[in-house]
Each structure stands twice: as C-alpha cells, then as structure tokens.
C-alpha cells in the first residue's frame with residue numbers, strides 16, 4: 001500500500017497578505033532600530049530609509065579587506081530550514097515572520113529569562129564589525145556585521161559554576177520553514193538546528209550576536225532576527241534565527257555532529273592542516289571572485305584569527321578535537 005500523505009502544510013506566510021508582512025517587518029525593524037537608540041518620532045523615516053542603523057560605531061577586530069557584495073552576501077546562503085540550495089533561503093525566506101521574537105535563556109544561569117528581542121537590544125549597544133566567514137565547503141566571504149559581543153549577554157545572565165558549554169537552538173516551525181518538513185529539501189538534518197560553544201569560547205570578545213549586516217536590519221536569509229557569528233570556526237557554527245540559549249554541563253550534541261560525526265566535529269575551528277574526509281581545507285574561493293583568473297586563497301589557521309584565539313586551545317590535539 002502506498003503511504004498517502006496529506007498535502008504539505010501551507011505555510012501561514014504563503015497566505016498572509018503582503019500588507020500584513022510589510023507591517024510586521026516594519027514593526028520588527030522599528031523595534032530593533034528603537035532599541036538601537038533612535039527616538040520614536042524618527043522611526044518611520046528611519047525605517048523607510050532602507051532600514052539603516054544610523055551612527056554605528058566601529059567595533060574592534062574589523063578586517064580591512066573589501067566586503068563581499070551585498071548581493072552575494074544576501075543571495076548565496078546556507079540556511080537549510082529554507083532548502084539546501086544556495087538560492088533557496090533568499091527565495092523562500094522572504095515572508096518568514098521575525099516579529100514578535102523572543103530568546104529564552106535557560107539552564108545553568110542565575111538569571112534565566114525570556115527576552116523580547118527589543119528588550120535584549122536595549123541593554124546592548126550595537127557596533128559594526130567586518131569579519132571573514134569561512135564555510136566548511138571551502139568558500140569564504142567578508143561581511144560587515146552589526147551586532148554586540150555574545151559575552152556581554154553571557155555576563156548579564158550570570159552562568160553558575162556548573163556551566164561549561166552554551167547550546168544554541170534555531171526556531172522550529174515547519175509551517176514556515178519548508179526544509180523542516182518531511183522530504184528532501186532540508187537534506188535530512190534533524191530539527192531544530194543546534195549549535196554549541198565551550199563557555200570560554202562564548203566569552204571570547206570575537207564572538208558576536210548579529211542583528212544586521214551592511215548597516216541594515218538582518219535579511220531573513222542571513223538568520224534574522226538574531227544569529228551568532230563565530231569567525232574563527234567553520235560557518236555552520238554561526239547558527240541563525242536563535243530562539244534559545246542554554247547553559248549546560250555537558251558538551252551539546254550539535255546538528256552536524258549528529259548528522260555525521262566522522263566529517264564534522266564539535267570544535268570545527270578553521271584549520272587548513274586538517275582536511276574534511278572528502279575534500280581539502282587548505283584553500284578557499286572567495287565568493288564574488290570566481291573567474292578563471294582568480295586564484296584560490298590560502299586558508300589561514302583559525303580563519304586568520306589565530307593571534308586572538310589560538311590560546312583557547314593550547315595543549316589540545318586539534319586533529320583529534322577537529
């Protein structure tokens with residue numbers, strides 16, 4: 001007998017009139033911009049003007065390299081919740097509802113809380129940081145992120161002495177995320193997407209919680225409304241659309257380790273000396289430079305951030321803890 005399935009759920013987003021989306025997006029952007037310090041009376045004008053964050057201060061650790069074009073950063077994406085093709089997220093995430101949005105802080109902390117995104121941002125001044133992002137698939141980009149250091153949030157919620165790791169979870173909502181429905185679109189991953197860091201990694205000043213790029217509120221395909229950016233690790237550690245941050249004693253079982261622990265490790269520090277079992281990690285192509293004449297770039301240890309982060313791993317065998 002055939003297994004007869006109901007037609008796939010129609011995402012609420014697919015039947016919401018465009019005016020409602022625009023309204024929701026306006027409310028989201030207004031909330032984020034307001035939290036970033038813009039007064040109420042300026043909001044409509046600010047939100048109309050390309051949803052730009054005004055007066056962003058430049059944060060530390062910014063690269064001098066030329067950023068990858070806005071078009072490439074926002075149309076060549078990995079966000080399997082919306083499909084595993086590079087163009088799928090920009091094509092399918094347009095109507096993703098990112099307002100209202102809350103982030104739950106749980107586990108081994110003295111101050112567990114559920115924050116509305118706007119409230120979270122009120123405590124954390126935003127800054128711009130240009131970082132290199134190196135995907136495990138051997139390509140890279142340079143992205144001007146807007147965000148605040150993860151460690152500021154970690155400190156605010158006061159981890160207990162039992163907290164050794166931080167676990168991050170993406171929204172689970174198959175009605176909105178077609179890759180989470182049964183079928184091949186999501187490449188067979190287990191949902192929700194989970195990532196993790198050791199507590200000292202989470203406390204490193206390079207680790208960023210991003211809410212924007214190119215001076216604008218984060219596009220949905222890049223992980224709106226709030227995502228992690230860990231520039232010395234492969235891109236998949238930089239989990240998108242975060243709804244939960246949990247402090248735990250044991251190393252979290254992350255999505256890619258669960259999918260294939262031979263190919264993906266918990267640490268996933270960018271390392272040209274440790275190849276992926278199926279391809280070399282020694283070099284990378286820079287998105288936007290792919291012509292016959294553009295040579296591959298050499299991949300740098302810790303993605304070029306070794307001076308900042310190598311000391312986190314002294315004494316560890318990085319071939320074993322890959």
Ligand SMILES: Nc1nc2c(c(=O)[nH]1)N[C@H]1C(S)=C(S)[C@@H](COP(=O)(O)O)O[C@H]1N2
Nearest residue numbers: 077078079080135170193235236238239240
């Ligand atoms: N929830 C979630 N987060 C995710 C992914 C994903 O599929 N789902 N893909 C990761 C991978 S493999 C990369 S390279 C980066 C890509 O981020 P970008 O699209 O902003 O360049 O997001 C990471 N975060």
Ligand SMILES: [Mo]
Nearest residue numbers: 135136235236
């Ligand atoms: Mo990636």
